[in-house]
Amino acid sequence: DVKVTQSSRYLVKRTGEKVFLECVQDMDHENMFWYRQDPGLGLRLIYFSYDVKMKEKGDIPEGYSVSREKKERFSLILESASTNQTSMYLCASRPRTGTSNQPQHFGDGTRLSIL
Amino acid sequence: AQSVTQPDIHITVSEGASLELRCNYSYGATPYLFWYVQSPGQGLQLLLKYFSGDTLVQGIKGFEAEFKRSQSSFNLRKPSVHWSDAAEYFCAVGAQTGNQFYFGTGTSLTVIP
Numbered sequence: 001d002v003k004v005t006q007s008s009r010y011l012v013k014r015t016g017e018k019v020f021l022e023c024v025q026d027m028d029h030e031n032m033f034w035y036r037q038d039p040g041l042g043l044r045l046i047y048f049s050y051d052v053k054m055k056e057k058g059d060i061p062e063g064y065s066v067s068r069e070k071k072e073r074f075s076l077i078l079e080s081a082s083t084n085q086t087s088m089y090l091c092a093s094r095p096r097t098g099t100s101n102q103p104q105h106f107g108d109g110t111r112l113s114i115l
Numbered sequence: 116a117q118s119v120t121q122p123d124i125h126i127t128v129s130e131g132a133s134l135e136l137r138c139n140y141s142y143g144a145t146p147y148l149f150w151y152v153q154s155p156g157q158g159l160q161l162l163l164k165y166f167s168g169d170t171l172v173q174g175i176k177g178f179e180a181e182f183k184r185s186q187s188s189f190n191l192r193k194p195s196v197h198w199s200d201a202a203e204y205f206c207a208v209g210a211q212t213g214n215q216f217y218f219g220t221g222t223s224l225t226v227i228p
Contacts, residue, residue, distance in 0.1 A: 004158070033216075040124070042205065042220035043159075058215075090158055103149050103209075104216055106158035 003027070006091050006107040013114055019078040021110050023091030030096035032074035033104065034058075034066060037088040049074055050096070081114045088112075117142050119208050121219035128196050129227050136191040136222050138206030147209035148189040149216075150180055154202045162204075165189065176200070201226045 007022035025032065033048040035058075045058030049068040063085060067075040074093075078085055088111050092104040120139045128134055140146055147166050151159040163174025170182040180191045189206060206219040 006158075009156075040220060043218040045215065048215070092159075103161045103164055104159075104207075106151075106160070108158040109156075111156075 004091055004093055004105050004107040006089075006110050008110050009108060011110055011112045013078075013081050013112065015082060015114060017078075017081045019081045019112070019114075021076040021078075021089055021091075021112070023074045023076070023107055024072050025074075025091075025093040025105070026072065027093065027095075027105070028071065029093035029105075030071070031094040032068065033092040033094070034064075034074065034076045035090045035092065036060070036085075037090055037109070043090065046076065083114050086112060086114045117208060117210065117217045119206050119217050119219040121204075121206055121222050123222045124220070125223045125225070127225040127227060130198050131195050134191075134193045134196045134200070134224070136204050136206075136224070138189045138191065138219060139187050140189065140206070140208045140217075141187065142208055148180075148182060149207040149209065150174065150178070150189075150191050151205045151207065152176075152202045153205065153221075159205060162191070196224075196226055198226045198228070200224060 003026045005024045013019050034046045035043040037043050044060050047066040049055045065077045088109050090109045091107040094104045095102045118141045149164045150162040153159050162178050163172050165172050165182045173179050178193050203221045205221050207216045209216050
């Protein structure tokens, strides 16, 4: 089974802090994704990466950046956290394009609160 | 543009009753379709998927879904709901090219005894 592990289940940070959310997958998937989930809005894509050091903006990249130095690890960075970034963050992975009938596999999420 | 609509924000059913969760999609070609379930405080778990072939697909936990191209729908069904089915359900469409998935806004299911 695919295992996607997010480093923290709950995180509390202060406004203005730089915040790192970490995600690791163990299935050698090329594609990795970061979403945020808010009530009534479903999942919104922040960034995705299709290879090491490669990234693409999703629908809501403002205020976020990402890092993919190794294939198995995809980090989401909040450069200067703000209260409107309080949310549930979900990481997912998927095999490379061309196997697009494959689902995304999700981690358990990180519930981030910015005070 | 691709999109997924789940018209029901919240549904309440009695335990043992049947369930149908609606999903409509907008996509320019043959879609790849998925249903996920999210229990409280958890990530998303894949229930089932449709790529091609038989339009009625079976998934885990006794769920099934039917793809109807003429209605652009992919509704999720279960003949008899259990209390443990209370969760949030998401429909998603996957692009045939590119990497993005498009998710609906979810349907929250409450099961009453």
